Amino acid sequence: MARSTPPTPSPDPALPSPWEEPEEPDRERLRAKAWEIHRRLLEAYGEPDWRPHYEPVDELILTILSANTNDRNSLRAFQQLKERFDGDWDRVRTAPLEAIMEAIRVAGMYRQKAPRIVAALEKLRQEQGGYTLEALQDMPVEEALAYLESFPGVGHKTASIVLLFCFGQPTFPVDTHVQRVSQRLGMVPPKASPLKVKQTWEALLPPETYYPLHLNLIRHGREVCRARNPRCEACILQDLCDYYAHQGAPSPDGRSPAPVP
Ligand code: SF4
Secondary structure: OOOOOOOOOOOOOOOOOOOOOOOOOHHHHHHHHHHHHHHHHHHHOOOOOOOOOOEEEEEEHHHHHHOOHHHHHHHHHHHHHHHHOOOOOOHHHOOOOHHHHHHHHHOOHHHHHHHHHHHHHHHHHHOOOOOOOOOHHHHOOHHHHHHHHOOOOOOHHHHHHHHHHHHOOOOOOOOOHHHHHHHHHOOOOOOOOOHHHHHHHHHHHHHHHHHHHHHHHHHHHHHHOOOOOHHHHHEEEEEEEOHHHOOOOOOOOOOOOOOOO
């Protein structure tokens, strides 16, 4: 995938953050803001290496395991599942649910996740003739997203991660960090859905930015723009941020951006 070096950074310090669907030329100004955010995050965190990815089916199972837990626990659960069944998805599909639950317990919600994994494997076996997602490689992105979302427990985020990370398909995954930071910055309205956030970034920036921007927004959300007590005083995006401009401090619950007048 091409590197995602932004074009000439916008010198405009007063880039607006429209809350409604912007029209030209505001959309162009929002686009300039998007590039500037991307540029500063690249400057701060660098261009993330293309992380070693798993086989698409592995990535699918891993992301099913990642619901409502952290990366460390979901990865441990995934590794334990692979070890317990010698990496044989057919054995997992036909195993007693209790054995799967035991293997993935560390990921939490194991009573829901175990049947989802079995259902996903069963669906693959029936529709793909085996434990493979290679057919997605040649599918149009929207069709591939819809197919992945038809798996139990797979939402837009998981589907986008599989497509972007495994196939390099142009789709922008939105997790809770990306959603929160995008909302606070004013790239989207304060209560914008993950789908709205995804569509906005995709409409403003080219596909080669999706991977680094996705990872850098997550890192910024974890390290600086935290859900509680965002470290605005140390933030390199402060002058671009609606949350800071309108409030300058965390909301009383420390969680959500203040309503923008
Ligand atoms: S200024 Fe504060 S709210 Fe805005 S992006 Fe930075 S840390 Fe988040």
